[in-house]
Amino acid sequence: MVDQLVRATAAGGAIRAVGVITTRLVAEARQRHGLSYVATAALGRTMSAGLLLASNMKRQSARVNIRFQGNGPLGTVFVDAGRDGTVRGYVDQPGVELPPNARGKLDVSQAVGSQGYLYVLRDNGYGYPYASTVELVSGEVGEDITYYLSTSEQTPSALALGVYLEGGQVQAAGGLLLQILPKAAADEELISVLESRVSALSGFTPLLLAGRQLGDMFQELLGDMDLTVFPETQLVRFHCGCNFDRVLGALKMLGVGELQSMIHQDDGAEITCHFCSSVFRAQRNHLEQLVQELEQEATSRLGK
Numbered sequence: 102m103v104d105q106l107v108r109a110t111a112a113g114g115a116i117r118a119v120g121v122i123t124t125r126l127v128a129e130a131r132q133r134h135g136l137s138y139v140a141t142a143a144l145g146r147t148m149s150a151g152l153l154l155a156s157n158m159k160r161q162s163a164r165v166n167i168r169f170q171g172n173g174p175l176g177t178v179f180v181d182a183g184r185d186g187t188v189r190g191y192v193d194q195p196g197v198e199l200p201p202n203a204r205g206k207l208d209v210s211q212a213v214g215s216q217g218y219l220y221v222l223r224d225n226g227y228g229y230p231y232a233s234t235v236e237l238v239s240g241e242v243g244e245d246i247t248y249y250l251s252t253s254e255q256t257p258s259a260l261a262l263g264v265y266l267e268g269g270q271v272q273a274a275g276g277l278l279l280q281i282l283p284k285a286a287a288d289e290e291l292i293s294v295l296e297s298r299v300s301a302l303s304g305f306t307p308l309l310l311a312g313r314q315l316g317d318m319f320q321e322l323l324g325d326m327d328l329t330v331f332p333e334t335q336l337v338r339f340h341c342g343c344n345f346d347r348v349l350g351a352l353k354m355l356g357v358g359e360l361q362s363m364i365h366q367d368d369g370a371e372i373t374c375h376f377c378s379s380v381f382r383a384q385r386n387h388l389e390q391l392v393q394e395l396e397q398e399a400t401s402r403l404g405k
Contacts, residue, residue: 102122102309104121104337104338105122105334107120107319108330108331109316109329109330110329111323111326111327111328111329112291113327116281116291117279117282118278118322118323120315121275121315122275122309123337124274126148126338127141127144130189131145134192135196135378136196139209140192140194140195140197140198140212141264144192146243147167147178147190147242151181151190152337153277154246156335158223161184162184163184164184165181165182166224167246168219168220169213169217169237171218172215172216173212173213173215173240174197175193178191186335186336187337187339187340191375197212213240214237215239217240219245220232233249243276258279259278259296259299261305263309265307277318277322279295279323299322305318341377341379348381348383349391361392369383369388
């Protein structure tokens with residue numbers, strides 16, 4: 102099933118529903134970063150959540166950053182997702198593996214940590230980005246992001262996220278986000294209905310494995326509440342905009358002294374992108390060109 106995002110509304114427009122399938126892009130992230138099972142689950146859930154949060158932004162250039170900074174062994178879990186359907190991310194310690202929890206599931210809570218902070222930054226593509234920080238409530242990703250939505254954005258939400266692995270492969274991944282829009286935010290009965298229906302789902306990934314489409318899931322959850330599923334399907338994918346020119350630009354920021362040290366000691370430089378694990382190699386001549394440009398710029402400034 103192709104990775105995709107589908108939107109819907111219900112209850113006369115009082116409910117916004119978004120669903121996303123991310124199986125292939127999570128599999129790509131696992132392969133690129135050499136992720137363990139539990140690291141795949143943590144990053145995969147966060148990538149799905151990032152796409153869901155970005156989906157209601159207006160501009161195609163808008164992006165959402167999600168950073169979990171917990172006390173678990175994974176360290177930082179970071180995701181950058183766009184309204185355009187692109188997403189990338191990484192974890193500090195991709196090889197960390199833990200025993201299953203008491204329910205026999207991947208122990209994402211223990212891996213992320215239940216103490217620490219969740220940082221969310223929304224860049225609307227204009228003006229200043231909006232940043233918010235909340236304390237972690239469990240480390241389970243979905244629970245923490247739901248808490249963020251209810252406290253920082255004052256948007257009652259129900260969120261289901263899942264990543265299912267078998268035989269070392271990502272078999273299913275994605276999520277559903279249901280939100281009460283501001284005009285009905287005080288409707289406690291409506292909020293209770295949404296929460297109970299999402300809780301009653303027999304898990305998101307089992308539905309995907311059974312061949313259920315996102316529209317089918319919306320129908321099961323909201324079919325009796327004036328459901329409208331939008332016909333447009335947005336494709337989503339793993340994408341990182343890093344390239345050699347950007348790497349050279351970052352190296353140039355190190356300054357003449359550090360670049361000369363790299364030239365004399367290492368005869369070049371090797372840089373690995375955090376987000377996609379692509380490796381770039383700058384040869385001696387590349388670094389010498391950067392030094393020359395910096396010296397010319399310094400001379401030009403002195404001459405003014």
